[in-house]
Amino acid sequence: xxxxxxxxDEPNIVISLEYLMKREGHEVLVARDGDEALAMIGxxxxxxxxxxxxxxxxxxxxxxKSVRAxxxxxxxxxxxxxxxxxxxxxxxxxxxxxxxxxxxxxxxRELAEQVREMLGDD
Amino acid sequence: MRRAEKWLFAGVALVGLVCLAWLIVxxxxxxxxxxxxxxATVRExxxxxxxxxxxxxxxxxxxxxxxxxxxxxxxxxxxxxxxEAARLRLDHPVDEPLQADGSFETRQLAAIFxxxxxxxxxxxxxxxxxxxxxxxxxxxxxxxxxxxxxxxRKSVVVCNLDGRILLYNHRARAQFRRLSGxxxxxxxxxxxxxxxxxxxxxxxxxxxxALDTVRRRxxxxxDSPAAQFVTATAGGKxxxxxxxxxxxTVDSETEAPRLSGFVLLIENxxxxxxxxAEKDRLLQSLTxxxxxxxxxTRAAIEILADGEVDESMRERxxxxxxxxxxxxxERIGQxxxxxxxxxxxxxxxxxxxxxxxxxxxxRHIEQELPLAAQRKGxxxxxxxxxxxxxxxxxxxxxxxxxxxxxxxxxxxxxxSRHSERAALDLLWxxxxxxxxxxxxxxDEPMRTGDEQLSMSVNDVLERHxxxxxxESANGSEHCFRLLLPLAEPGEHPGSQPRQTRESRPEYxxxxxxxxxxxxxxxxxxxxxxxTFTVFDTETTGLDPSRDEIIQIGAVxxxxxxxxxxxxxEQLIDPGRSIPTASTAIHGITPEMIRGQPDxxxxxxxxxxxxxxxxxxxxxxxxxxRCLQVAEKRTGVVFDQPVLDTLLLSxxxxxxxxxxxxxxxxxxxxxxxxxxHTAIGDAMVTAEIFVRLIxxxxxxxxxxxxxxxxxxxxxxxARMRY
Numbered sequence: 001x002x003x004x005x006x007x008x009d010e011p012n013i014v015i016s017l018e019y020l021m022k023r024e025g026h027e028v029l030v031a032r033d034g035d036e037a038l039a040m041i042g043x044x045x046x047x048x049x050x051x052x053x054x055x056x057x058x059x060x061x062x063x064x065k066s067v068r069a070x071x072x073x074x075x076x077x078x079x080x081x082x083x084x085x086x087x088x089x090x091x092x093x094x095x096x097x098x099x100x101x102x103x104x105x106x107x108x109r110e111l112a113e114q115v116r117e118m119l120g121d122d
Numbered sequence: 123m124r125r126a127e128k129w130l131f132a133g134v135a136l137v138g139l140v141c142l143a144w145l146i147v148x149x150x151x152x153x154x155x156x157x158x159x160x161x162a163t164v165r166e167x168x169x170x171x172x173x174x175x176x177x178x179x180x181x182x183x184x185x186x187x188x189x190x191x192x193x194x195x196x197x198x199x200x201x202x203x204x205x206e207a208a209r210l211r212l213d214h215p216v217d218e219p220l221q222a223d224g225s226f227e228t229r230q231l232a233a234i235f236x237x238x239x240x241x242x243x244x245x246x247x248x249x250x251x252x253x254x255x256x257x258x259x260x261x262x263x264x265x266x267x268x269x270x271x272x273x274x275r276k277s278v279v280v281c282n283l284d285g286r287i288l289l290y291n292h293r294a295r296a297q298f299r300r301l302s303g304x305x306x307x308x309x310x311x312x313x314x315x316x317x318x319x320x321x322x323x324x325x326x327x328x329x330x331x332a333l334d335t336v337r338r339r340x341x342x343x344x345d346s347p348a349a350q351f352v353t354a355t356a357g358g359k360x361x362x363x364x365x366x367x368x369x370x371t372v373d374s375e376t377e378a379p380r381l382s383g384f385v386l387l388i389e390n391x392x393x394x395x396x397x398x399a400e401k402d403r404l405l406q407s408l409t410x411x412x413x414x415x416x417x418x419t420r421a422a423i424e425i426l427a428d429g430e431v432d433e434s435m436r437e438r439x440x441x442x443x444x445x446x447x448x449x450x451x452e453r454i455g456q457x458x459x460x461x462x463x464x465x466x467x468x469x470x471x472x473x474x475x476x477x478x479x480x481x482x483x484x485r486h487i488e489q490e491l492p493l494a495a496q497r498k499g500x501x502x503x504x505x506x507x508x509x510x511x512x513x514x515x516x517x518x519x520x521x522x523x524x525x526x527x528x529x530x531x532x533x534x535x536x537x538s539r540h541s542e543r544a545a546l547d548l549l550w551x552x553x554x555x556x557x558x559x560x561x562x563x564x565d566e567p568m569r570t571g572d573e574q575l576s577m578s579v580n581d582v583l584e585r586h587x588x589x590x591x592x593e594s595a596n597g598s599e600h601c602f603r604l605l606l607p608l609a610e611p612g613e614h615p616g617s618q619p620r621q622t623r624e625s626r627p628e629y630x631x632x633x634x635x636x637x638x639x640x641x642x643x644x645x646x647x648x649x650x651x652x653t654f655t656v657f658d659t660e661t662t663g664l665d666p667s668r669d670e671i672i673q674i675g676a677v678x679x680x681x682x683x684x685x686x687x688x689x690x691e692q693l694i695d696p697g698r699s700i701p702t703a704s705t706a707i708h709g710i711t712p713e714m715i716r717g718q719p720d721x722x723x724x725x726x727x728x729x730x731x732x733x734x735x736x737x738x739x740x741x742x743x744x745x746x747r748c749l750q751v752a753e754k755r756t757g758v759v760f761d762q763p764v765l766d767t768l769l770l771s772x773x774x775x776x777x778x779x780x781x782x783x784x785x786x787x788x789x790x791x792x793x794x795x796x797x798h799t800a801i802g803d804a805m806v807t808a809e810i811f812v813r814l815i816x817x818x819x820x821x822x823x824x825x826x827x828x829x830x831x832x833x834x835x836x837x838x839a840r841m842r843y
Contacts, residue, residue, distance in 0.1 A: 061591070062562060085458040088589035088605055091540065095603065096591055105451040 002119050005029045007037035008052035020108055034058025038066055041073050053082040068097045077118050126199050133190040138183050200224025208235050277388040285320045288634035301355055312730035315688040316631050317653045317680040328353055332365045340367055360392045415446045473609040476504035476537040483535055486514045487521045498534040504544050505609035516579040519568040520548055520602050529553035548602040564590050633681050645827030649815045654679040655735040656808035658800045659745050660708040662700050666747040670696035672710055674728055675800030677808050684808045690731045691801040693718040708798045725758045740783050740807045742766035767810050769833035774817045786810050
């Protein structure tokens with residue numbers, strides 16, 4: 001059983017993501033902003049983080065950078081979610097070390113599949 | 123000196139007569155005083171010696187004449203000579219100062235004359251110099267104005283009240299080339315040229331209306347009396363035109379300034395309009411298109427929320443919701459993709475070669491900061507679309523932080539392609555143990571030196587539609603990457619080779635302000651005031667009825683000046699072979715005319731180029747015959763008046779034997795460049811023609827009608843083709 005951290009400030013998507021991940025059989029943690037997300041990653045070492053880009057306080061990119069810079073958590077799998085469709089954000093995410101990138105709106109089936117894939121290669 | 127001798131003669135005669143008279147009077151007195159006895163004694167004593175008395179009298183006249191001569195020379199001749207010499211200097215400047223001999227007074231006069239002459243000359247020289255300096259200054263200002271105008275990014279056209287163009291800049295020329303329908307042939311020159319009418323492009327009533335508005339605003343004394351209008355050209359392009367007045371200076375302050383012309387700033391807004399329309403359309407499809415989908419979804423959800431729905435209905439409603447929402451997602455995805463390319467930044471971005479930006483950045487960083495900067499790698503020629511100033515600011519800020527926070531003393535700049543963008547990297551090695559980057563350098567307000575700006579590096583990148591981030595492979599080697607947009611291919615400002623210009627192109631002639639509308643017929647107009655198209659054709663042979671035109675070259679003369687920049691040059695495909703004999707003369711080979719337009723395309727364009735001008739050619743009978751023959755095929759009629767430099771040369775130099783082009787050019791001291799190319803010959807003919815005009819005037823030939831009449835009288839006029 002894997003631990004998934006959902007970091008998103010929009011409760012309307014968190015509710016669905018949480019349900020989805022629980023249904024997949026994972027333990028789910030929720031963070032409401034970037035700082036909380038970073039803290040929880042450091043504390044709980046989740047297997048995968050669903051990270052929203054546009055968050056108050058620290059942005060998803062900043063969290064990503066901090067995670068990759070910290071040796072203790074640098075290997076955390078991070079899947080970025082964003083409502084911004086720009087290709088520059090995707091390039092930035094990839095360059096900063098995100099493992100995956102999903103643009104909203106997305107299909108829940110496809111997201112679950114991607115999560116499965118990412119967790120699959122241990 | 124004849125006058126002097128007359129004086130002398132008169133003087134001596136006078137003295138002689140006076141002496142004689144005195145003697146006679148003395149004798150008479152003596153005779154009257156003495157009594158007869160004494161008188162008889164005196165007569166006896168003198169008797170035979172009367173002759174001696176006469177002789178003495180005559181002798182006395184000699185020293186008298188000598189003295190008289192001297193006196194005359196001194197007091198009459200010397201001043202007369204002075205007067206002559208001085209009179210000479212009235213009309214012509216003479217360097218030698220006046221010398222005078224004679225009396226002291228005469229010499230004084232000479233000295234005063236010399237002073238006056240010298241002063242006059244000084245005054246003359248000072249005036250001349252002032253005039254020359256004023257002319258120089260005016261030329262300098264004109265040159266500055268021309269330079270300013272030619273490099274302006276907006277199209278500027280200045281017209282006189284008749285709508286005749288008397289100034290235009292480089293950009294206007296390029297713009298009108300795009301508007302021209304015959305651009306490949308004429309390059310737009312039939313629309314834009316000195317002396318041409320702006321009404322061939324803009325609607326006369328529209329311009330008239332704007333002019334009225336401007337006049338009204340001028341009269342009412344508004345600060346900036348300008349008028350604006352938008353017009354569509356024949357080719358379907360949209361132009362936004364702003365009109366401002368050109369006023370004459372008036373003496374009194376109460377009078378409103380008088381209009382002598384107008385300035386047009388012309389902008390092609392076709393593309394802008396199109397982009398705006400496209401944006402509106404996208405917005406529209408997003409809002410209106412989504413209403414339906416949301417309505418369907420909302421209705422379905424509200425019914426579901428009701429709770430009293432059976433299973434099959436529930437399934438169907440969920441299906442509806444799913445369908446609508448997926449459809450909406452797809453549409454948003456499509457719109458986002460298609461508009462991302464078209465939504466351009468409102469910020470003015472310029473095309474710039476990447477290596478130029480890097481060089482500028484290197485210079486800027488080394489100037490502003492205690493850092494050594496260097497270019498890394500030699501990327502291929504990448505054209506960027508950037509606001510170079512803010513990029514330099516961003517790089518300077520980042521480099522500054524690098525120096526501060528990481529203690530580096532050198533940075534490198536590298537440019538590479540990154541999918542559809544360009545990546546500009548700032549590279550450095552951290553000297554101190556980098557403990558990561560605490561603050562986000564790209565989000566904080568930029569700082570250069572002591573100044574703090576309100577923008578951040580991120581803001582700058584947003585403007586460019588790009589992004590930036592920091593990467594570090596290991597803890598010590600760092601890279602800050604800026605993603606910048608690439609310029610669209612084909613828009614590069616430097617990609618067209620700059621034509622080498624020996625002299626600055628003259629796109630203005632302010633004399634045209636003064637030209638009044640032609641109230642008299644063409645024949646009565648002075649040659650200097652007319653506009654001419656001087657042209658020459660090269661043909662496949664010398665028989666107009668059978669041979670074809672394969673090249674036309676032409677150049678305009680406006681206000682007595684050859685406008686070397688307003689020319690027409692075109693090779694024509696004749697649709698038949700070119701005999702080698704004719705190729706030997708004009709050098710046009712079959713390879714050269716391959717792919718060139720045919721006469722049906724070129725002749726109408728040439729006709730437009732010659733519109734409203736008088737045609738001039740050397741041995742014009744031949745060229746006009748060729749054009750007449752082509753009339754039937756192309757339907758293009760050249761009914762302009764024609765002048766022939768061959769005939770006019772015969773009028774002016776009637777005793778010369780040779781009137782071929784080379785001979786005439788040599789006579790005028792003109793160098794022939796490009797002999798037997800249509801444009802080369804046209805240029806020489808034009809230079810000859812402008813020199814013929816004053817020579818014709820000397821013979822009393824001033825107007826077009828007079829020139830034509832005179833030309834007809836020469837022997838060459840008998841030649842017919």
